[in-house]
Amino acid sequence: MPLRFIAASLAAATALFSVTHAGAQETGATPDWCGSQWGPQDQAGAANRLTSEMAKRAAGLVTTGKTYALSIESNAKTPAFGDRGIRIVVNQPGSVGGAALGSNRATYNDDFLAAHMGIGTQIDGLGHAGQDHVYYNCNKASDFAQAGGLTKLGIEHIPPIATRGILLDMTEHYGADPVPAGTAFNAQDIEAQAKSQGVEIGEGDVVLFHTGWMQAHIADAATFLGGEPGLGYEGAQYLASRGVVAVGADNWGVEVSPGDRGAEAMSVHLELLAKEGIYILEYVKTEELAADDVSEFMFVLGTPKITGLVQGIVTPVAIR
Numbered sequence: 001m002p003l004r005f006i007a008a009s010l011a012a013a014t015a016l017f018s019v020t021h022a023g024a025q026e027t028g029a030t031p032d033w034c035g036s037q038w039g040p041q042d043q044a045g046a047a048n049r050l051t052s053e054m055a056k057r058a059a060g061l062v063t064t065g066k067t068y069a070l071s072i073e074s075n076a077k078t079p080a081f082g083d084r085g086i087r088i089v090v091n092q093p094g095s096v097g098g099a100a101l102g103s104n105r106a107t108y109n110d111d112f113l114a115a116h117m118g119i120g121t122q123i124d125g126l127g128h129a130g131q132d133h134v135y136y137n138c139n140k141a142s143d144f145a146q147a148g149g150l151t152k153l154g155i156e157h158i159p160p161i162a163t164r165g166i167l168l169d170m171t172e173h174y175g176a177d178p179v180p181a182g183t184a185f186n187a188q189d190i191e192a193q194a195k196s197q198g199v200e201i202g203e204g205d206v207v208l209f210h211t212g213w214m215q216a217h218i219a220d221a222a223t224f225l226g227g228e229p230g231l232g233y234e235g236a237q238y239l240a241s242r243g244v245v246a247v248g249a250d251n252w253g254v255e256v257s258p259g260d261r262g263a264e265a266m267s268v269h270l271e272l273l274a275k276e277g278i279y280i281l282e283y284v285k286t287e288e289l290a291a292d293d294v295s296e297f298m299f300v301l302g303t304p305k306i307t308g309l310v311q312g313i314v315t316p317v318a319i320r
Contacts, residue, residue: 036137043137043152050161050162054162066292068319069285069317070284070289070316071283074119079221091110123158124280125154125158125279126157127139130274136277155306156304158279161206161300163245164206165206166199166201166205167286167297168194168210169197184229186232187235206247206299207247208249209231211230212287213250214285215250228251228256229251230253231268232256240272281314297320299316
């Protein structure tokens, strides 16, 4: 893909954003659900719960030192929501046609990435999902959602996450691998599986669900994206009541699809991100943890420090 084509595509996307955003109609009302318990200037959400003591306790869970990469590889073939995609352009500055640099004939490769940040293993920031153009902590889209990047709620505000991770194996709970699409995990299911695995969800935790969905279906984009088992609305409320920092799963959207709230769209995203400031981790690679019967572990994640990103491609790590 020529660089001039990429530049033209970015320009077109910026123009499209400007047109569609200008057409958005905000009511002007401030809903009663949107205020943050950490104050009107807060941009970190549930990450405020993280403490050095939580990191130390999580480190105490490390007994074998085995590490697990919780991310998949992302490329042009990765099934992705909507029209998302990724392209890499490699060039060889000063090296084309057999040329080289200096008396020692040094050569090198550079690359240019044109990609949606919501592809593959990703974290959804607090500026990702809103209700009627109102986002976390009462931020209105017209005030912060700019074509050149978010001026508030970008993922640069997420601190390093080092805390306890919990994996709940829902294939065990339902006796099905993969769990069927449309299966919603709610409080009773979550509590039952946590009890079965001998863990209790607590403040500052990152909770991951293993459904077998990605492992079974990612090679078939139509099936993978056509629906999924996942977190239900009441389950999201339950996890918020437990004080978790982030919720993730081995599927494309974390929440159940079709949803369990009738005609509502993205109800779990809105409950977690917009209302509770809890981060969402999608396309999490959970099968190795599940195969080793790992229930709790040290979870470590750093996010891209690119100002104004809505979401980011990430590589979370579990250590047991």
